[in-house]
Amino acid sequence: MRRLKDYSQKEWLRNKPLDHFLIQLANDGLQHFFRAMRPRELETFLENCAQLQGKTIGLVIAYEQPWTLDWLLRAASRNLADMTLLVFDNSRTKSSRVAIQRICRQAGAPYLGLPPNPTKHPNRSHGMAMTWVFHNVVKKIRPRFFTYIDHDLIPIEPIHMGTILGDQPYYGLPNVSPWGWSLWAGYCSYNFSLVADLPLNFLNDFSNGLDTGGRNWHCLYRNFDPARLRSACIESVCVKDPFNGENRHLTVVDKHWIHLGGASYYAGFRSQMAFFQRIATAIDQGATLSALTAVQHA
Numbered sequence: 566m567r568r569l570k571d572y573s574q575k576e577w578l579r580n581k582p583l584d585h586f587l588i589q590l591a592n593d594g595l596q597h598f599f600r601a602m603r604p605r606e607l608e609t610f611l612e613n614c615a616q617l618q619g620k621t622i623g624l625v626i627a628y629e630q631p632w633t634l635d636w637l638l639r640a641a642s643r644n645l646a647d648m649t650l651l652v653f654d655n656s657r658t659k660s661s662r663v664a665i666q667r668i669c670r671q672a673g674a675p676y677l678g679l680p681p682n683p684t685k686h687p688n689r690s691h692g693m694a695m696t697w698v699f700h701n702v703v704k705k706i707r708p709r710f711f712t713y714i715d716h717d718l719i720p721i722e723p724i725h726m727g728t729i730l731g732d733q734p735y736y737g738l739p740n741v742s743p744w745g746w747s748l749w750a751g752y753c754s755y756n757f758s759l760v761a762d763l764p765l766n767f768l769n770d771f772s773n774g775l776d777t778g779g780r781n782w783h784c785l786y787r788n789f790d791p792a793r794l795r796s797a798c799i800e801s802v803c804v805k806d807p808f809n810g811e812n813r814h815l816t817v818v819d820k821h822w823i824h825l826g827g828a829s830y831y832a833g834f835r836s837q838m839a840f841f842q843r844i845a846t847a848i849d850q851g852a853t854l855s856a857l858t859a860v861q862h863a
Contacts, residue, residue, distance in 0.1 A: 567744050567772040585772040592768055595683050599693050600700055602680035610677045611705050614651065621710045621727045623650040624703070626694045629657065631664040632838075633717040633825060636845045638672040644720040644821075647727050648712070651702070654678045655694040657685075677702075688769045691750060692777045695767035708757050715751030717825035719845075721854055724821045726754055734759040734789065738797045738818065742774030747786050750777035752797060752818055760785065799824075804857040806840060807847045813840055817854070 566589055572582050623645065627634050634652065641650050652669050654676065656662050662678055669676035679697060682690045695713060703711050712726050730736045735755045737748035750767060763784045770779030797819045806813050816824040825841055847857065 566770070571744055589772065592689060595689070596693050596696060596766070596768060599680065599683055600697055602697075603701070604678060604680055606677060607701065610675065611702065614675055614702075614706050617649055618707045619709050621648045621712075622703075622706065622708045623648045623712050623714050623726070624695075624698055625650055625652045625714050625716050626691060626698070627652050627654045627656060627665050627716045628691070629661045630716060631661060631668055632842075633719075634665055635668045635672075637714070637716060637719055638668065638674055639849065640719050640721060642672070644723045645726070646723065647725045649675075650714070651675045652677070653694060653698050653702075655682055655690060657682070688777050692766075692768040692780075695750060695778070696765065699765050699767070703757065704761065707761070710754060711757055712754035713750060713752070715824065718751055718818065719823045719825070720821060721823055721848055722821045724819075729819075730754045730756060731795075732756075733794055735785070736795065736797065738799055739791055740776055740779070741791075744773040745770070745775055745779070745782040745787065746791060747775045747779045747782050751824065752822065753778065802854065802858055804844070804854070807843045807852075807857070808840075815844070823854075 566585055567582075569582055576582070623641070625634065625637065638650065638652075641648075652665070652674050654662050654665050656665060666676050666678070668674075679694055682693060684690050684693065710727050710730050712730075733756065735748060735753065737753035738751075740747050740749050747770070763781075765784065766780040767778045768780045769775060769777050770782060773779060773782060775782060799816065799818050802815050802817045803812050804815055805811070816826055818824050823844070825837075844857070848854075
């Protein structure tokens with residue numbers, strides 16, 4: 566929560582500090598309840614992943630979109646040579662869970678269905694899922710590096726996350742507010758040995774103006790100067806639609822990832838689905854991003 570001295574007089578008159586405290590207290594209660602839940606498949610999952618100790622792992626929180634996960638896993642098989650992806654299903658519908666589990670089985674990706682999430686709020690749900698995975702899985706496996714990857718973040722060129730992280734405690738896209746900063750939850754990598762004993766909490770910190778993962782400001786991010794660390798970049802890239810040659814825009818993270826964006830929000834994503842499918846087909850057939858690019862904008 567934001568420091569009390571950082572609240573404005575207007576916010577005090579509107580009783581915002583108390584509102585923020587009560588909301589945070591309620592969120593922490595929900596998360597504590599959720600973290601304590603254990604699906605019966607968890608022990609078998611951990612046994613099967615025991616060989617990943619000391620290795621580099623990627624953590625994908627799947628949510629209601631089998632197609633995006635299918636593309637991600639196909640692309641990862643080509644471009645994430647030093648990383649094993651683990652899929653954690655946070656979907657609310659049974660049909661999505663069945664489809665996502667089938668895709669993981671076909672791709673040979675370890676799959677675990679998460680317990681039913683107690684909140685429907687997308688940020689809280691995602692943050693609780695990330696926190697559950699860290700405390701119930703990552704801390705058991707004890708990898709060397711671990712990276713959270715959005716289920717609609719597609720690696721389109723070879724990437725070595727261990728090399729990118731290097732000796733830094735973490736790496737990703739900074740999300741900055743007037744009162745703190747954190748890393749974007751869709752692409753954030755950590756050195757396990759440097760965060761293993763921290764009470765990581767991936768809920769959003771609305772009082773500090775920070776999105777999912779913002780609660781880690783207090784236990785982690787505030788201890789480091791972001792200006793001294795390497796960070797990821799994001800840009801909008803203009804590409805030609807393989808179907809009609811029209812110029813369209815893709816969001817590219819760190820020069821190597823396409824972020825589809827909004828895959829969990831059905832209406833907005835559905836309107837672009839056909840375009841993304843054409844891009845996926847072109848890349849699966851060997852097209853590179855540079856070959857599709859029309860104009861780039863920083």
